[in-house]
Amino acid sequence: MNSYEHSVCLDLSKCTGCTTCVTHCPTEAIRIKDKHAVINADRCIDCGQCIRVCPHQAKRAHYSKIEAMDAFKWKIALPAPSLYGQFENLDDVDYVLQGLLDIGFDEVFEVAAAAELVSAYTRRYVSRPDVKKPIISSACPAVVRLIGLRFPSLYENVFPMLPPMEIAASLAKERAAKAHPELKPEEIGVCFISPCPAKVSYVTQGFGSYQSRVDVVVSMQDVYAHLIGVMKREEAPTPVSHSGMIGVSWATTGGEASAIFNDSYLSADGIENVIDVLDEIETGKLPQVEFIELNACDGGCVGGVMAVENPFIARARLQTLRRYLPVSQNFPEEEDKTAIPDSFFFGERPTFEPITRLSDSIIESLHMMSEIQRLTEELPGLDCGACGAPTCRALAEDVVRGHTGLDDCIVRMYEQMRAEKEARTPKNPPVK
């Protein structure tokens, strides 16, 4: 996966080489080298934690500007349901959808609507007797990547269904092509309005053999700034929204899982909690549940680093917004109540090189680990981060892997210098 291009990136001019991101990265993917942060692309999961904690705004997400849509004749906006939670005193989703048309989109296709179809098919999938349980949601790309890299034994449990964003993109293109036969397929562009960098990477990199149907990903913050200027509350908007309670609830943790309509589920958010839950599942200590929803961000997608509002405020707003919505407004068309169309599944999964493993050979691993243990003992154990690694243990591992030397530890250097100085200085005669 060396070629994996991440949305999370660094602004060199702003990075001071402080170690805030290094110590907060859940996969220990960041080191300080030559006075600035360096992200290890093989380990990064695009969770956005470093963007959230960087005191200098040196970490940021790479995404397209809304002008990138000018390349298309017919522009379709795909708002993530989390967008609806960003606005104060909003009592109708249609104001947002009208706003998107007013800022230049020709059409809107709600990701929340696609999410309701995904939920309907998820219910069918969960009731199949032959699927591997617990099924772990694949909607959060940061979680899927985390599983591939750190929990390879659970990779088979990842739900092979495409996320609502992709279903929305396909359906939106189909709908537009049917309504406007004069348009060539390449003239129709779909633009996802994203709360997080993980979705940006998903679109640019694809997922295994699956190529994303989304053409452009823009930041929710950018779109928010455009919308605020045009959203008029005086007149009632044209009623176009076609999503219900289930679709809107996908924006927050528990929305996806509760839509399977049985109590046998677990939902968790926040990357540290997600790691804990995966640890428990791997050990087999988890109570029997059929479906597991895991979101890297606190609160769910509303907690994405490209969202505007605090996730818990956004969640409270969504509660108000969905109060009088029908449960769902989107339903599968098939006669067969167990069918799931092939187009809802992704193909081959990407392969990951697990990051937890020291070496492919157990003997080699044992040698490396005893060396790591030995070096860790030699280090001061302060986990100060001054060497550029998050912990003394991580520095020891970097040394054993051949990435750097023990001299990176300035505390150890200082102690050596002091010892040398003491050795050079003749002992003073005892003072009487």
Added chain:
Amino acid sequence: MSDNALRFHFDVDGENFTSAGQASVKIKKSLRELGVDAETIRRVSIAMYEGEINMVIHANGGDADVIVDERGIEIILSDHGPGIANIDQAMQEGFSTAPDNVRSLGFGAGMGLPNMKRYTDDMTIESVVGEGTTIRMRVNF
């Protein structure tokens, strides 16, 4: 044990019930880094967990040593607790001498030793009443 053997040592704190089970979490992380398969890790961490809990409940803590080499994993748990008077009886499912205060937490179901045996390839118990207990378990690759 071969030259490649790697040893981990943990002090199991008998005073602090809330920290019981920490050693099995740590060993699980190390085994994953060594590239041990998930099923083996699961077996080791369950057996280790049960043993740790036992030492905390019955023996006021003790020592846990885990030795890993290319053939498998050996777990040695030793304590200076009251010892086990009748090992055959202790190995029976459902037999327990756990006090009521830990039963209310869901422990003391009498499944600890049977589970340790079930999840390992080999288990031996040496125990002297009034002196202590040493349990050795092996999980082979």
